[in-house]
Amino acid sequence: MTAPILPSILPEIILVVAATALVAVDLVSRRRANNATLAGIAVIGLLLSALAVYFNLNGQSPRPVLGMLAVDGFASFLMITVLLGMVLVVLYSIEYLKPYAEHRSEFYAFLLAVSLAILIAVSANDLLMVYLGMEFVSITSYILVGFLRKDKRSNEAAIKYFLYGAVASAVMLYGFSMLYGITGSTNLSAIADALTGQTLAGGMRWLSFTSVVLMIVGFGFKTSLVPFHQWAPDTYEGAPSPITGFLSTASKVAGFALMVRVLLVALPRFALDWLTVLAGVSMITMTLGNLVALRQGNIKRLLAYSSIAQAGYILMGLVCIPQEQFHLLALQAFTFNGINGILLYLFGYVFTNLGLFAVVIAIENQTGKTEIKEYAGLVQRSPWLAALLLIFLLSLTGIPPTLGFWGKYFVFGAAVQVRFFVLLIVAVINSAIAAGYYLNIVRYAFFMPAEDESRIHISPSLRVVLAITTVMVLGLGILPGFLIDWASRSAEFLTQF
Amino acid sequence: MTPVIPLSWYLLLAAALFSIGLYGALARRNAIGVLMGIELILNAVNINLVAFNRYIVPQQVSGQIFAIFVLAIAAAEAAVGLALIIAIYRSRATVNLDEIDLLKG
Numbered sequence: 239m240t241a242p243i244l245p246s247i248l249p250e251i252i253l254v255v256a257a258t259a260l261v262a263v264d265l266v267s268r269r270r271a272n273n274a275t276l277a278g279i280a281v282i283g284l285l286l287s288a289l290a291v292y293f294n295l296n297g298q299s300p301r302p303v304l305g306m307l308a309v310d311g312f313a314s315f316l317m318i319t320v321l322l323g324m325v326l327v328v329l330y331s332i333e334y335l336k337p338y339a340e341h342r343s344e345f346y347a348f349l350l351a352v353s354l355a356i357l358i359a360v361s362a363n364d365l366l367m368v369y370l371g372m373e374f375v376s377i378t379s380y381i382l383v384g385f386l387r388k389d390k391r392s393n394e395a396a397i398k399y400f401l402y403g404a405v406a407s408a409v410m411l412y413g414f415s416m417l418y419g420i421t422g423s424t425n426l427s428a429i430a431d432a433l434t435g436q437t438l439a440g441g442m443r444w445l446s447f448t449s450v451v452l453m454i455v456g457f458g459f460k461t462s463l464v465p466f467h468q469w470a471p472d473t474y475e476g477a478p479s480p481i482t483g484f485l486s487t488a489s490k491v492a493g494f495a496l497m498v499r500v501l502l503v504a505l506p507r508f509a510l511d512w513l514t515v516l517a518g519v520s521m522i523t524m525t526l527g528n529l530v531a532l533r534q535g536n537i538k539r540l541l542a543y544s545s546i547a548q549a550g551y552i553l554m555g556l557v558c559i560p561q562e563q564f565h566l567l568a569l570q571a572f573t574f575n576g577i578n579g580i581l582l583y584l585f586g587y588v589f590t591n592l593g594l595f596a597v598v599i600a601i602e603n604q605t606g607k608t609e610i611k612e613y614a615g616l617v618q619r620s621p622w623l624a625a626l627l628l629i630f631l632l633s634l635t636g637i638p639p640t641l642g643f644w645g646k647y648f649v650f651g652a653a654v655q656v657r658f659f660v661l662l663i664v665a666v667i668n669s670a671i672a673a674g675y676y677l678n679i680v681r682y683a684f685f686m687p688a689e690d691e692s693r694i695h696i697s698p699s700l701r702v703v704l705a706i707t708t709v710m711v712l713g714l715g716i717l718p719g720f721l722i723d724w725a726s727r728s729a730e731f732l733t734q735f
Numbered sequence: 736m737t738p739v740i741p742l743s744w745y746l747l748l749a750a751a752l753f754s755i756g757l758y759g760a761l762a763r764r765n766a767i768g769v770l771m772g773i774e775l776i777l778n779a780v781n782i783n784l785v786a787f788n789r790y791i792v793p794q795q796v797s798g799q800i801f802a803i804f805v806l807a808i809a810a811a812e813a814a815v816g817l818a819l820i821i822a823i824y825r826s827r828a829t830v831n832l833d834e835i836d837l838l839k840g
Binding site: 366369370384393395400401408409411414418424471472 | 808
């Protein structure tokens with residue numbers, strides 16, 4: 239059965255057209271194209287693409303595209319999350335790009351290109367596509383991080399990100415080549431089929447374990463898991479602020495999607511290996527991220543470490559998928575199947591973090607600083623901003639009625655369901671530590687006297703971002719039924735095991 | 736025709752290249768040196784892919800195609816990497832990674 243190909247990749251085609259249009263508009267316009275026009279084209283492209291993703295799967299069964307990409311619920315959920323998130327990143331950029339007259343259209347075009355890369359990555363169904371998707375995301379991200387060519391910090395952030403990323407992806411690729419050697423195939427479901435019949439003994443057992451560990455290096459880099467996280471704080475601090483927002487959300491979504499799909503679809507046979515490794519990585523990641531975050535004075539570095547810790551919680555969903563004696567069970571039979579936890583958590587995390595970054599950017603635009611000390615007396619300088627800061631931080635902590643709570647609820651629920659109490663206890667203790675430094679920012683904003691009492695002006699585009707994220711975080715936090723239903727339906731892959 | 740040289744020889748060569756490349760990438764202080772280490776790792780991957788293709792599934796070409804994609808991506812990655820290194824060199828006149836320490840890591 240072959241489905242028509244072009245309609246299935248319509249979302250990707252729309253992004254390519256929009257990105258090309260951005261560069262073309264800048265070329266043909268006699269003076270430099272208007273910033274708002276360019277952003278408008280980018281936003282329209284992203285929204286049309288999201289619409290196409292929705293109609294792509296609406297009421298139809300999951301299907302492969304040329305055996306390379308999978309159009310399934312899992313991919314569609316994450317695509318829509320990422321595309322909506324990228325709309326917010328474009329809206330950030332309008333204000334941010336004002337001082338830079340040159341290369342605006344390229345900046346927006348690259349934002350669309352990286353969205354396209356993430357669409358490919360989340361639906362990749364073949365080791366070749368997994369590698370291409372991951373490299374496409376990485377290479378475009380390197381360029382975006384180093385976009386301010388004359389800025390030393392942006393340069394340094396980019397080179398650090400590049401060197402870590404290139405090594406990690408090369409190491410991951412070595413793991414892929416071993417997996418290809420074991421199975422003779424690059425298609426994820428074909429790999430799973432080839433593995434089910436074999437008895438892996440002796441050398442093959444070691445080969446498979448090595449290849450799983452090498453792959454986790456690559457995925458761990460993209461999702462900033464400890465011990466592959468060292469790039470994150472420097473890169474987040476040095477990159478242009480909209481790009482920091484992107485790196486901590488959409489880029490992480492791509493990494494988790496790749497990891498979940500490769501491990502669950504291709505390697506259920508090696509669940510013993512990766513479940514054990516990832517359980518340890520998850521605990522270390524959340525603990526180290528939170529402990530180091532406690533000592534940070536710069537809000538961007540603090541958010542970097544907080545996002546490392548959040549990656550640890552998200553990983554819990556994958557560690558706590560339903561299994562018995564390391565044989566994975568069908569997901570549909572469980573309320574908390576881990577995967578819907580990951581989807582809900584990622585959704586909540588993307589919009590909470592992007593909202594929080596909007597607050598950070600609003601304050602940075604006014605004061606030019608990103609130190610936590612600058613937040614003193616925020617409630618007098620801008621009561622609205624202080625209130626929103628509180629909402630987003632509560633959501634990151636996981637306190638109802640916010641979206642962040644539901645992600646944590648489903649991920650922790652999965653841990654209870656598989657009776658993995660050690661991991662659960664570590665995660666709960668970590669949530670308490672995290673509350674400490676999140677609420678410390680709130681303490682500065684509400685209870686410390688302001689040094690400079692000038693009001694903070696919020697630009698119109700940031701107002702839109704703040705409004706959208708607040709509605710998402712609070713609205714869907716109070717009425718989560720639709721979202722939970724959607725995420726649970728989406729916890730399906732092209733090939734069910 | 737069955738190949739004369741056993742598969743394990745290719746795999747050992749690839750493993751040796753991988754190890755040298757990884758050592759280079761982790762130990763070199765010069766950004767260009769690190770980039771060269773990465774290229775070695777990618778070449779190890781290519782040897783693995785092509786050898787496995789020839790010995791495990793000789794009737795297909797999937798491994799060889801994969802290797803060609805790896806070559807193309809490596810070129811793209813090197814282009815972006817070298818551009819970043821040039822940008823760094825223009826602003827600081829050094830590509831020594833120990834001296835690129837504006838952001839505390």
